[in-house]
Amino acid sequence: MLPVIFCVFIVVVAIQFIYYVLIFGKLAFVKPKQSNPKKIPVSVIVCAKNEAENVAKYIPLLAEQNYPDFEIVLIDDASFDNTLEIFEEFEKQYHNVRLVKVANNEAFWGNKKFALTLGIKAARKEYLLFTDADCYPTSKNWITEMSSNFTMQKTIVLGYGAYEKVPNSFLNKIIRFETLLAATQYFSWARIGKPFMGVGRNLAYKREEFFKVDGYRDHLKIRSGDDDLFINQVAYKKNTTVCYTPDSFTYSRPKTTFSAWFRQKRRHVSTASHYKASDKFQLGLFYASQLSFFVLPVILLIFQYQWIAVTAMIGFRYLFTWLVLGFAAGKLKEKDVMIWYPIIELVVIFTQLNIFITNLFSKPVHWK
Structure with missing residues (x-):
């Protein structure tokens, strides 16, 4: 043997x-390309459920983006903390914030895709930029960097959703290495014309891509996958590009215990079983x-x-x-x-x- x-x-x-x-x-070996800023209309979409602490800190960072034409669509998915109240204050404070209130629905209870669908339908701009409620952009040029990759053909942009660095934490290095490896895979496959996933922490696409396939209809019953299953379904060589300039990154807090990270990765792995x-x-x-x-x-x-x-x-x-x-x-x-x-x-x-x-x-x- x-x-x-x-x-x-x-x-x-x-x-x-x-x-x-x-x-x-x-x-790894591609030469960095210069961004070509555009002024296309962008709707930044954030879906939150019981994220009061995070949205209070991070939504103002979105509102301060240096971009001429954008709105922020805040989706409250039946939160039972004071997320909705914070969103309502933001709606009063910022002229470009739109609020979508999602009530509990017996048929779609706890389904983020249902809440996102309502938010996407409420969005008034042609280009959609997604991030999570616990994420924040690394710079005021996040929208500029991500939107600069759209062209007549490229209607999907895959971005990098990073995790914060925690000093003297070996678990943090494990989490960020796994995120690095995953990003290296989906960026590289997209660059050779075979995109297969993206992350909802930093993802953009044109509205028409969503409605072409009736949104999440084909995998609505699968609780996860509003990002990677959707991209797995609609992305292909001609319509997908990537963005990995430092100003385009978003960051979020990583899990602080191995068990919490393990549960998070279990959800991600279970979703991958539904890929092509x-x-x-x-x-x-x-x-x-x-x-x-x-x-x-x-x-x-x-x-x-x-x-x-x-x-x-x-x-x-x-x-x-x-x-x-x-x-x-x-x-x-x-x-x-x-x-x-x-x-x-x-x-x-x-x-x-x-x-x-x-x-x-x-x-x-x-x-x-």
Whole structure:
């Protein structure tokens, strides 16, 4: 069996090389492009449920954006804290704030997609820019940077939703590394013409893309996926582009306990099971190669089978992955996580395995 395992290990390293260098390199090694500011009308859409503390801090940052033509659509999804009252104050304070009140609906109770649909229908601008209630833009040029990527053909813009840095927190580095890796994947696949997801923390598209497919109709019963399932359905090579300039980032507070982050990732993984078959295959193949890289060489080294070649391939794999992710981390301002890369990667891979197994036996909880 050892010769077979050795051959499989060679294939695994080759697959990793294809993913990291040939695919992820489309983000890592691309030259930065200059933005071309536009003055298109934009509706910034924020859906909140029991987010009083966050919206009180972050909505004013949206209102202060340096952009000539935008409105803010605030959606209160039947909150039972004072989120609605804060929204009503903002509506009085800012001339460009529109408020959408969503009452509890027995057929759509707790379904964020229903609330977002009402907000999108209420929006008056042609271009929609989404972020979450617990997110804030990194600069006053967020709308400018994201909207500058729209063209006659490019009607979907994928942005980067980052997490705040927490000093001296190893969990924070794990969370930000996982976010970096995910962004490297969906940015890179979009750049080669095969977009498969986006994140609602920072996402933009033209209204017509929503109504072309009757919004979330095809996956309305799936509680999650207002961002990634929608993009998986409507995005393709000609209509999708990416934006990763530093001024276009949004930030949110990361989870502070491993259990909370684990529950969050369970929801994300369960949603990915509804992607197109081709996207599930490429994601599954990538993860299988990641896991196999850590399992197969251990077996070979225990029995000292071709140990020189095995050690050389391990070193080669870490060389090109560290290089590619390092350049990607530079673009996304996450360089510090790469110092701990080998350890963090191992934690993330086996956490993902744990999540997959856990999701087989129980369903994760979704929108509040």
